[in-house]
Amino acid sequence: MTSHDFAWENDRIAHRTYGKALETWKGEPLTSSTIDVWSKRTPKLVIDEWYMVDNYHTEAGEGADFYSAGASRGCGGNGLWAADKLWVARNFVDSRVLANGPIRVMFELVYDAFDMNGTKVSEVKRITLDAGSQFDHFQSFYKPQSGTALTTGVGLKKVTGEVTQLNAGHGWLAKWEPVEKNAGNQGLAIIVDPKLLEKQTVDRQNLLLLAKAPAGVASYWAGFAWDKAGAFTTFEAWKTYVDDVSLRVRSPIEISIAGR
Secondary structure, eight states: OOSSEEEEEOSSOEEEEEBGGGGGOSSSOOOOOOBEEEEEOSSSOOHHHHHHHTOTTSOSSSEEOOOOOTTSOBEEEEEEEETTEEEOOOSBOEEEEEEESSSEEEEEEEEEEEEETTEEEEEEEEEEEETTOSEEEEEEEEEESSOOOOEEEEEEEOOTTOEEEEETTTTEEEEEEEOGGGOOEEEEEEEEOTTTEEEEEEOSSEEEEEEEOGGGEEEEEEEEEEGGGSSOOSHHHHHHHHHHHHHHHHSOOOOOOOOO
């Protein structure tokens, strides 16, 4: 983590999102609450090393930051949908780490209140990533000034050459796309509770799933896989995994301890 951003990873994937200092950074200012992806093909943790050598846009055998999330939603960035438009927060203004162990990383990002069609809404986003998973669990806790019912829009950046598939019954949208710099292909996906799913739509930059956010909480999963990492090398293999994850998150393992 730096004053400009927050990065996190497990043995499969890595991400980055942007802090307030980046809005006025002289090098490359950017205002966005997107979720960026860093592609890697090693199970070791690489974020600190890549930051230290400051060449994470160049492939050196372990992967690189090939993705340009920009002001899009990237891989699972979200906002609120109202008046046929997606309303989004700016860069996060504060962060707190809740867990940082070998099994799970969990943290929260705090955003300044943003406008949603004339209503100010504050947001705290909690992100959880477990070892061995291609998917993060995102929970956005919204507090609108009024008691308005909220609909979240969860997005994947649109790119040229992508192939997409929606499974509304299982609550997922998946895609397969070329990676920038001719660095192979990648699969991306978002998963929502199908009982809360309203519809799929698009805006100028994003493919979107719209879902109800009961009690102001938007809960969903988003993730990706790089074919050069070896685990998922075709769209069919990626979709099979996405569907399996969608079933598991809807029916989590329950553990009970019986007394003697």
